Amino acid sequence: GENVEQHPSTLSVQEGDSAVIKCTYSDSASNYFPWYKQELGKRPQLIIDIRSNVGEKKDQRIAVTLNKTAKHFSLHITETQPEDSAVYFCAASRDSSYKLIFGSGTRLLVRP
Amino acid sequence: NAGVTQTPKFQVLKTGQSMTLQCAQDMNHEYMSWYRQDPGMGLRLIHYSVGAGITDQGEVPNGYNVSRSTTEDFPLRLLSAAPSQTSVYFCASSQPAGKDAFFGQGTRLTVV
Numbered sequence: 588g589e590n591v592e593q594h595p596s597t598l599s600v601q602e603g604d605s606a607v608i609k610c611t612y613s614d615s616a617s618n619y620f621p622w623y624k625q626e627l628g629k630r631p632q633l634i635i636d637i638r639s640n641v642g643e644k645k646d647q648r649i650a651v652t653l654n655k656t657a658k659h660f661s662l663h664i665t666e667t668q669p670e671d672s673a674v675y676f677c678a679a680s681r682d683s684s685y686k687l688i689f690g691s692g693t694r695l696l697v698r699p
Numbered sequence: 700n701a702g703v704t705q706t707p708k709f710q711v712l713k714t715g716q717s718m719t720l721q722c723a724q725d726m727n728h729e730y731m732s733w734y735r736q737d738p739g740m741g742l743r744l745i746h747y748s749v750g751a752g753i754t755d756q757g758e759v760p761n762g763y764n765v766s767r768s769t770t771e772d773f774p775l776r777l778l779s780a781a782p783s784q785t786s787v788y789f790c791a792s793s794q795p796a797g798k799d800a801f802f803g804q805g806t807r808l809t810v811v
Binding site: 593596621629630631632633636676678686687688689690691692 | 732734739740741742743744747757758789799800801802803804805
């Protein structure tokens, strides 16, 4: 069945450094790839997404890249700040599917 | 602007008890879903609905029932709670279907 793998499970960086989180997906028909941020005790919230007709998308310090051939996509956070500390989830879905399949999450810690 | 509202926020059940987790959205979204979140396993889809009167199973449907009599409400029922159902449950809605999911604040359920 459909599966999304996410790495690493934990990531610790110094404030100001960059952070990269990687995901791979199994369903070649997937064409929508959102990223969610979940702060401690709160709900997941969408931070950026990308569709299969685009290779890269950027929003201020956050960018996402997609390699459809290799079936992987990545989240890049530049100039990290302590408030970026949270759990990040990637997900994948098909246009024709009504299901978001999530990765297992990455706990990011930004050290001041 | 309530968005997606879940009740209760916390619940403790004894093994074998039944209960219903409530979810309501006021955004007129067609698609609603239930996820459970367990440590190290991300968000796993339990059941989803693409509109009033239509429901389907997700990745982990066993032990749970759902119904969708109105566009706004999507309750999740546990008929006979088991300790393995101890988890945090999130309801989500989206429009168009399967994209940009908005999550409720979650229900932390403990089964003893």
